[in-house]
Amino acid sequence: MKTTLQMIGIALVSSFITVQLVFFFTTTPPVDSKETPPPVHRASYAYNLGGTSSAPSNFVEAAGKSIDAVVHVKNTTTSNDSFSPLSYFYGQRSTPNRIGTGSGVIVSPDGYIITNNHVIEGATKIEVTTNNNVRYTANLVGTDPYTDIAVLKIDTEESLPYLYFGNSTTMQIGEWVLAIGNPFNLNSTVTAGIISAKARDLNARDDMNQSFLQTDAAVNPGNSGGALVNTAGELIGINTAITSMSGGFEGYSFAIPSNIARKVFEDLVEYGSTQKGLLGVRGAAISPEYKDQFPQLELTENEGFYIAQTIEGMGAARAGIQEGDVLLKVDQVKIKQFSDLTGYLESKRPGDAVEVLLKRDGKEKRLTVTLEKNQSVPFLRMSLKNLAKEDKKAFGIDKGVLVEDAGPYFNGQIETGSLILDINGERIYSVEDLSDFNPREIDWITYINPSGEKIRLRL
Secondary structure, X not given: OHHHHHHHHHHHHHHHHHHHHHHHHHOOOOOOOOOOOOOOOOOOOOOOOOOOOOOOOOOHHHHHHHHHHEEEEEEEEEOOOXXXXXXXXXOOOOOOEEEEEEEEEEOOOOOEEEEEHHHHOOOOEEEEEOOOOOEEEOEEEEEEOOOOEEEEEOOOOOOOOOOOEOOHHHOOOOOEEEEEEOHHHXXXXXXXXXXXXXXXXXXXXXXXXXXXXXEOOOOOOOOOOOEEEOOOOOEEEEXXXXXXXXXXXXXXXXXXXXXXXXXXXXXXXXXXXXOOEEOOEEEEEOOHHHHHHOHHHOOOOOOOEEEEEEOOOOHHHHHOOOOOOEEEXXXXXXXXXXXXXXXXXXXXXXXXXXXXXXXXXXXXXXXXEEOEEOOEEEEOOEEEEEOOHXXXXXHOOOOOEEEEEOOOOOOOOOOOOOEEEEEOOEEOOOHHHHHHOOHHHOOEXXXXXXXXXXXXXXX
């Protein structure tokens, strides 16, 4: 009996101690009102701030608005490379044809189509197949190799589905986009991604536009010339290139911004050639390397475009821009690299006015500049322009065209500042005469070098 009472007593004491311990460790001590409570971190947010679009649940609406306006482009090129007398032995009576394919975007109900210049370059016949399998023979309206844009026209009595142009300048990094085209001849393929970067300069060829939209939407051979659209189904780019070690998509693709494509399209339709609006400055984008190379400039800015020279008679000089100024913005576009500047100006025409924000002697200054037409034209990879009054006086002649930039392609034989007099014996009076010559059929050029020597150069 005594033992039983002892055991009951031990159990009661143990229970009491256990309850006290549980109470001690689970009860929250009173909070000192003077102490700051720990911050609360939300795991997610169900609302948007600042009007930024949220990720759509699907892309059905955007794809539905766009897919019928993207066409398959087939180009046929007659090649003489592999034709030989042995071909007759095998019964071949005509030269073989080379076939190339790509994509295009209908941008008007009456059949105007934008594609890449490299998709149709050298083509002797161009065929366009719509998404509902109707085939047309397309006419080439015009091309601009610099921006890699070409414009086609198909004749139809029907009103065709087409895409509206969106504003590529207002697109932001991280926004959703769709790439629509015909990779590997797989018609009407839609892929999704985001804008990865803007004003991307691939720096592969200096004679091509280098201000691309970069996206991670899958693009492969055959997508060239196709559409890059936003979630509203608006055209904000023309898919053009990929960077790849294998030849296939490896995560990044590049598109010509729609603001550039639209301006080039309108120029080619209205004028037959592009109308470039120039500031009239020369210089370089500021970078750590540039600052190290030219320490004497004592540049304090880390971004912007350094004005090394203003061209006399052009809009920048007339507006008061000076050598040594640092260009910070053009309109609302911040200039961080050279492609920011060139990409924005590619969407402008001669006569357009832009507001520039620059820094001079540590102070910001705003000026309005009227863009002007480039008076020089590219020819045989040189830059040529008509003679000015001072040129005519210096050479003592009023006919010919001036070599503004000879480039490296004639091994220094034709120098910058030379005067071209004739081509193949035909007298040249102005740059308009150059359009009469096929560069592949030029045998010789007669010119006067800056020293006054008359030289005939056989090509």
